[in-house]
Amino acid sequence: MNTKEKTDKYVFNTYGRIQKVFVKGQGATLWDEEGNTYTDFLAGIAVCSLGHSHPEVAKTVAEQAATLTHVSNLYYTAPQADLAEKLVTSSFADRAFFANSGAEANEAAIKLARRYFNKKGQPDRVKIISMSRSFHGRTMATLSATGQDKIKDGFAPLVDGFIHIPFNDIDALKANMDHTVCAVMMEPIQGEGGVVPADPEYIKAVRALCDREGILLIFDEVQTGMGRCGRLFAHEIYGVTPDIMTLAKALANGLPMGAMLATQEAATGFALGSHATTFGGTPLVAAAALTVFSIISQPAFLQDVVEKGQYFKKQLSSLQATHPHIKAVRGEGLLVGMEIDGEAGKIVEECLKKGFIINAIQGNILRFAPPLIISHEEIDALVAVLDSLLA
Incomplete structure (x- = not known):
């Protein structure tokens, strides 16, 4: 065959x-x-x-594969630490969590947002508002967050707690805000939804509304991040920063890697044992991502x-x-x-x-x-x- x-x-x-x-x-x-x-x-x-x-990425991967490929996240490794430092010091964030894909990074962001408010004594704040025609992944939670019915067919019951509203419609967002919402999750530019950029005034209004209501803003930059839109991260175009951001696709130029970045305040939602992954941030992919970052960030x-x-x-x-x-x-x-x-x-x-x-x-x-x-x-x-x- x-x-x-x-x-x-x-x-x-x-x-x-x-x-x-x-x-x-x-x-x-x-x-x-x-x-x-x-x-x-x-x-x-x-x-x-x-x-x-x-050639530089290939050289890095070959050298790292011949040195140290994997030891699990029960131990420290230099490539992961160095990559976390690069991502954090080049962004709004204070902490990084490494995964294997965009879906896993978004899954981590969803979990972090819910657990953040649970730890603050507000267990009713569990709803996440996302956008129509958005795409956040194909795990059960990220599928539920995605605003496209065609990819949900046959997977009911979906995960509860997700509200979908029209993109670039601030009145729709205001109408769905209440004490049960923990986060707004959105792409600065909808990729799978049709390459639709957020309106500059809209994204600023979203940030202001999240600040007013005391909820978290999550930017899914799985497709738009790492230089794709002419800035290291697409939200820089708008002059607006999130509380949580997810990355993946271009991080390691073809090796499977995802990352969730968060402010120190938002990061308090996780503690020892609250989230984990076997392969996330392994030395091999982290080393590749360091080389990618060193080139793209120039x-x-x-x-x-x-x-x-x-x-x-x-x-x-x-x-x-x-x-x-x-x-x-x-x-x-x-x-x-x-x-x-x-x-x-x-x-x-x-x-x-x-x-x-x-x-x-x-x-x-x-x-x-x-x-x-x-x-x-x-x-x-x-x-x-x-x-x-x-x-």
Whole structure:
């Protein structure tokens, strides 16, 4: 049996896999088993932000794997301590908890918010307000927090205590505030929801309302964090900080890692034994993440993301003049969405035939999340293909 046949026979059929077997990656280029090349404008869904097989990351992983891979969180390890220091001192936060994925990081944030108020003697504060079309993960709690019914089918009963309201609607948030709410959980830019940025005034109003009501604000930056939007963290664009933030996708450039960051006050919700993980922050992935962080956090690197993001959006927007099918181009940095009035999946298929990997979400939206090292020439090549396909 070949790779496709083995996968279809032995792996759960939960993914609508595209009929390609990739065997090699370098920078923004992928090779399939037949030797065809593709320019990757998805980066493993905003994961490989430094591109595939980045030499410095590969070197770090090889050296760490030959030194110390895992000892469990019952002991101290230098890579985890160093990474926590980097993340904390570069953000609003005072504490970091490491997990293996974005869903686990969000699960930790949900648990922290509830336990924080329980320890403060307010056990009735258990509800979390999240947004329609949000996406927070596929564990039972994060699934319940997610504002998309299509991914909840068949999993009832869901976890109680989640309220979903329209995004960018401060009146809806005010209407659902009461003494049983412990947190507001939101993405600064909804990724899976259609690459929809928060309105600047809205996100500031959310912060002010949380302060007034004495509840926690959680930013899910699993997709938007680590330079994706031209800042180390997307909330920096708005000048607003949360009490808790979650990260994952780009942290270790392809190795599984998640993190939850929190202020010292919010962090008091956890104590010895209240939360744990076997693999979170293992020396191998923490070392890789340190190398990723050292590159992405450089001001010149982030400014380059801003410039390329502006260029990309300008080129895509220029297509609107001749293609009425394009309804909107939006996003920040190199997380960009193009809304069309047709089926986005067909465009994805045709782009693949022409050697470009993109993504369709919400039926009619093309999502672009290329490696942050993508070049202007590669952007121009994709835009030219889109121009021909939309015609």
